[in-house]
Amino acid sequence: NAGVMQNPRHLVRRRGQEARLRCSPMKGHSHVYWYRQLPEEGLKFMVYLQKENIIDESGMPKERFSAEFPKEGPSILRIQQVVRGDSAAYFCASSRMGGQGNTIYFGEGSWLTVV
Amino acid sequence: AQKVTQAQTEISVVEKEDVTLDCVYETRDTTYYLFWYKQPPSGELVFLIRRNSFDEQNEISGRYSWNFQKSTSSFNFTITASQVVDSAVYFCALLNFGNEKLTFGTGTRLTIIP
Numbered sequence: 001n002a003g004v005m006q007n008p009r010h011l012v013r014r015r016g017q018e019a020r021l022r023c024s025p026m027k028g029h030s031h032v033y034w035y036r037q038l039p040e041e042g043l044k045f046m047v048y049l050q051k052e053n054i055i056d057e058s059g060m061p062k063e064r065f066s067a068e069f070p071k072e073g074p075s076i077l078r079i080q081q082v083v084r085g086d087s088a089a090y091f092c093a094s095s096r097m098g099g100q101g102n103t104i105y106f107g108e109g110s111w112l113t114v115v
Numbered sequence: 116a117q118k119v120t121q122a123q124t125e126i127s128v129v130e131k132e133d134v135t136l137d138c139v140y141e142t143r144d145t146t147y148y149l150f151w152y153k154q155p156p157s158g159e160l161v162f163l164i165r166r167n168s169f170d171e172q173n174e175i176s177g178r179y180s181w182n183f184q185k186s187t188s189s190f191n192f193t194i195t196a197s198q199v200v201d202s203a204v205y206f207c208a209l210l211n212f213g214n215e216k217l218t219f220g221t222g223t224r225l226t227i228i229p
Contacts (some may be wrong), residue, residue, distance in 0.1 A: 045216040099210045106160035
């Protein structure tokens with residue numbers, strides 16, 4: 001693991017509750033990505049952020065999902081009114097200056113279970 | 116459009132055997148980047164290697180080696196003298212030029228039998 005910190009590692013929410021997943025990128029990294037790993041599926045891109053900016057959110061579901069990467073503090077992936085289908089592993093990744101020619105490192109993942 | 120195919124869903128080998136994990140990719144770009152990640156049973160994603168499309172040199176890192184063949188659009192991964200700790204799901208991924216979205220294959224679950 002290259003130092004991308006995610007918390008919580010495991011989260012259980014009841015249907016209709018909100019889930020907040022946090023990600024602190026590696027030191028010196030200003031580019032953050034979120035990916036989702038659904039059971040029996042591969043990893044899918046959700047969103048790409050730089051400090052205070054969402055650069056590409058083409059993989060985000062249109063409703064209930066949002067992401068931010070504030071000037072200070074970790075990146076947050078927020079899921080409102082969770083449903084059973086949101087149960088998945090959510091991975092954060094970071095890179096120093098974007099993936100073009102740079103390594104993208106992933107965190108340990110946050111496992112969301114909706115009951 | 117880009118695509119990564121890992122045709123081997125599951126592989127089991129006996130410890131100390133060599134094993135090769137296949138990765139075939141599709142892209143229209145001439146500049147792109149290829150990655151391999153390991154996901155052990157504990158769940159984290161561990162970076163293994165990144166390769167640029169303009170660098171076809173094969174790479175060796177200890178028991179791990181990678182064979183990049185642009186002519187066949189393949190980026191295969193070989194583990195020599197496998198160990199039980201190598202048991203994991205291995206993902207190959209593609210990043211196109213000017214794009215920040217990794218496209219992952221579906222992964223190969225490797226089991227090393229002691």
